[in-house]
Amino acid sequence: MRVLRIALDLDGVLADSIYVWLRIWNESRKDSLTLEDVRCWDFWKGLGITLSEFHRIFYRAWKNWRSIPPTEPNLTDKVALLEELGRVDIVTSRPRNTEEYVLKWLNMHGLGNRNVVFVKVGCKKSELGYEFYIDDSPLNAEEIASAGKYVALYDRPWNRLVRDNERIKRIMNLNEAYSFIKECMSRC
Ligand SMILES: [Mg+2]
Structure with a gap:
């Protein structure tokens, strides 16, 4: 079979890598986004950043893999x-x-x-x-x-x-x- x-x-x-992504975002932008604020797949567009900026933060989140x-x-x-x-x-x-x-x-x-x-x-x-x-x-x-x-x-x-x-x-x-x-x- x-x-x-x-x-x-x-x-x-x-x-839950988005958890650390949001933490990095909030710390650097003095923002307070939570998981529930991420209402669509390309939510980063609504933040006024480019895909490569999204990936830069994503990289930093994974570099902090112990925190994920x-x-x-x-x-x-x-x-x-x-x-x-x-x-x-x-x-x-x-x-x-x-x-x-x-x-x-x-x-x-x-x-x-x-x-x-x-x-x-x-x-x-x-x-x-x-x-x-x-x-x-x-x-x-x-x-x-x-x-x-x-x-x-x-x-x-x-x-x-x-x-x-x-x-x-x-x-x-x-x-x-x-x-x-x-x-x-x-x-x-
Ligand atoms: Mg996935």
């Missing part, structure tokens, strides 16, 4: 549960200069021995060879569903406009992703 392949996203799904909290407790156990369903790769699209910090972060959170797939910024995850995705990007969710695949959409303020359908399911935690994938597997 063919092994099911699951792409598990990093930023916003395992690692996990999105939920017991990540190791939850990823192990997902692995009962198939092969799980941590698939993350990001600038190359943050990769070394990602590996350190994963190690610190008990995920150092997992397969990590780094993809270039702008690469369409939906075109990779996975049947299921766990992701927080509203753009990825729409593309994955359009490609005839399934996505467990990790609930975040910036993806709340995406509605569930037969291929997209909003989840509040990784255990709900497990239930969703299992249910899809029994249906298909």
Whole structure:
């Protein structure tokens, strides 16, 4: 039997890197943005900065990888549960200069021995060879569903406009992703 392949996203799904991003922003701009203020994917446009400025802060956030909290407790156990369903790769699209910090972060959170797939910024995850995705990007969710695949959409303020359908399911935690994938597997 063919092994099911699951792409598990990093930023916003395992690692709350936006938390440190906002802290750096607030400290340098004397601002007080919270997670709930990040209402859309390209929220940085509303702050009047360029994409490269966004990436500069993103780099600084990851350079501070020890400060980046996990999105939920017991990540190791939850990823192990997902692995009962198939092969799980941590698939993350990001600038190359943050990769070394990602590996350190994963190690610190008990995920150092997992397969990590780094993809270039702008690469369409939906075109990779996975049947299921766990992701927080509203753009990825729409593309994955359009490609005839399934996505467990990790609930975040910036993806709340995406509605569930037969291929997209909003989840509040990784255990709900497990239930969703299992249910899809029994249906298909
Ligand atoms: Mg993400």
